[in-house]
Amino acid sequence: MFMKIGSDLRPSSIQPDPMCPDVHHVMSISQETSDIYTLKLQPTERREAVRFAPGQFNMLYAFGVGECAISISGDPTVNNVTEHTIRRVGLVTGTLGSVRAGDSIGVRGPFGTPWPMDQARGRDVLLIAGGIGMAPLRPVIMDVLANRENYKELTILSGSRDPEGILFADELLTWKKQPGVDSKVTVDHADSRWNGNVGVVTTLVNRTVKDPKDTIAFVCGPEIMMRYAVTELQKNGLGKDQIYLSLERNMKCAIGLCGHCQFGSEFICRDGPVFRYDRIEFWLNQREL
């Protein structure tokens, strides 16, 4: 008989519009570094508990100014509170940075693929972060610490521009003291008052990997840094399927409909932001994508 039209669609009842934000209440705003701050948010009206998985992101809306994609940096084991660690880079992130506790902002999400915590179970977990790239990895650390028995060694390698720019510096020291956790920090630029590591974060990878066959690496930072990190990880014996990256592109809708975040065949918002390296290797090596 006849072909069905429009894939058997029937008119929908009123559904929540995926493009319309929910109101969130700002619980606190705290300064992390000179240009990075953290917002702690709580939904004001929402029926079910807001949960997220490490690596996912929200779209944050500054009233009348615009929206931007920000990864969730808080504790995944706590419901209904989301933290976002944000760098002031433009109008929206600048405006969000001037909110005060008690203010409201709009939130859509959570969106995107999480870090594969199931793949990390029973293995050494190696995190490599560059700059603000530490933000989406913080929930991984919290998850590992909350479920310590599920994972072997946790190693955190963190790179920043200079000593003042080290994100979560105090927490990195606290985490390092936990059993089975090591963290190494390095900066690209320092004068002789700094007696920590100087050099790009990828130089820390050497001699960090102990059991390459049983290690999983999660990497987040500037794209160039991630490419170098992948090279170092491979030199140290990790396979392409043991390396996961979190990528970034311009996003407008976060639901795979606006076309902005395309990265070759992938939509970063829908298929990512977390990708296994071998899935995006071809595209990562193309220029101006």
Add this chain to the structure above:
Amino acid sequence: MTHSRYPELSEHAFFAGLDNAAVAAIQSCARDCHYATGNWIARQGAPADDLYFIQDGRVAVVFPAPQRELTIQTLSAGDIVGWSWLMPPHEWQFDIKAVKDCSMMGIDGRSLRAKCEQDHHLGYALMKRLSRVMVDRLQATRLQLMDVYENRK
């Protein structure tokens, strides 16, 4: 098999694949060195006679700028530092400072240079390993130059 004062030397990744004779030749120029935090290991322009294998602690490669000392990179256990002895004018190109109590194995570069001249097989093997370290170092420095965390506007 030669008895060695530095058994760890042959286990160092740098020496992987070298024959026993070569390892022994290098070991014969080796000595232990210790530098406390804040001490200078080398100063720019001074005669460069040493290659160091860092066993513990951390050293900084420092560029002595007029107003302040810029740390270019730090090196720690497992790293090697010092290759100015290889090429004329055999002078240190940077300052080297212990930023964390440092134990190192120092190799007398002048003796090693002489051995390499006599034994080109050894010289080539050593040069191949050193150039790999140099290339890695150069790549890292290039990435550092890109200032990837800075906002380009």
Add this chain to the structure above:
Amino acid sequence: MHDADSIVVERQDFAGLFEILRSLGYAVVGPTVKDQAIVYDQLSQVDDLPIGWTDEQEAGHYRLRRRNDAALFGYAVGPHSWKKFLHPPRLRLFQAERSEDGAMVFKQEPVEAPKYAFLGVRSCEAHAIAIQDRVFLEGAVADPTYRERRIGALLIAVNCGFPSSTCFCHSMKTGPGISQNTKVDIELTELLDDEGHRFVFQARSQKGQTIVDRLPARRTTRGDLDAAEALVAEATETMTRELNAEGVRDLLYANLEHPRWDEVADRCLTCANCTMVCPTCFCTTVEDVTDITGDHAERWRRWDSCFTLDFSHMPGGSSRQTSKSRYRQWLTHKLATWHDQFGTSGCVGCGRCISWCPVGIDLTEEIQVMGQSTQGVPSS
């Protein structure tokens, strides 16, 4: 193509279609002459159709020409496509109010979904709609506006008898005739020969059947069906442009650094015309506005193009700085990555991007040149 169930409506009875559609509550939209082009707009009567007009197209060239008959559908395609009705160029997404105490309220936008009857859908365009269906309806999240408008829409497709010189639907297997598995509600063929000016109608859905049943009609003869078939066969014959749709995905993946991209970039003005006229291009951006008090804000969505520098804006700058990278993004998306994303090509061979390119860039030519001087071994 039509079968024995089809019927014939004479030209003088064609107006009956408008009456039936109106009685069913449809807003009829279809081709009409405006601003020296055949565009899609609301129609109130048969006379609004481009009677006796055709279009002459070449790379960077579009002109209306008088036909020497009074055909209603005697043209190829114009600058518009049906996406302007299903995927509106501008759409308010929500309104937000901020009270004195800083509290914020969002007002969800009700979905506005007029019930459209699209009259004169070409086969290539029906394929374009099916492609946008995949984009907007078959992913994890459906677009509410597209969804409601698409459900209500009635597709009255017309077999194409007069492809323009920029058309290559035959290569893309999307036309010029409407195949059995193309999703439309009614298929019709306009015949203008010694037997008279008439239309072969064929219901292709239940919805279409109820309309076809009400038309004043006679049964088709063997002659009507043969004439309809001949029209499409001739149309296929006249198409000169070609694109190797089979191998193009791999060809592009193997040639992302082909020198030809630089050569195209020298000509491309990054004006975005091709993306605006393309019936499958779906990208949008958003704009935020506030009123003068600053307490009322709105968010609007509008069509966007990957040819703008702002499209790939990131904190450190746009990821596609050069026009080369933006043209490459567009063409590679259309012909290659679209397959990976949606299981289909993003091109239907309608030729609009060729005709409406101010400098006459022709994607079929670009692909041909790359195919002749491939830089790498095409691999999947």
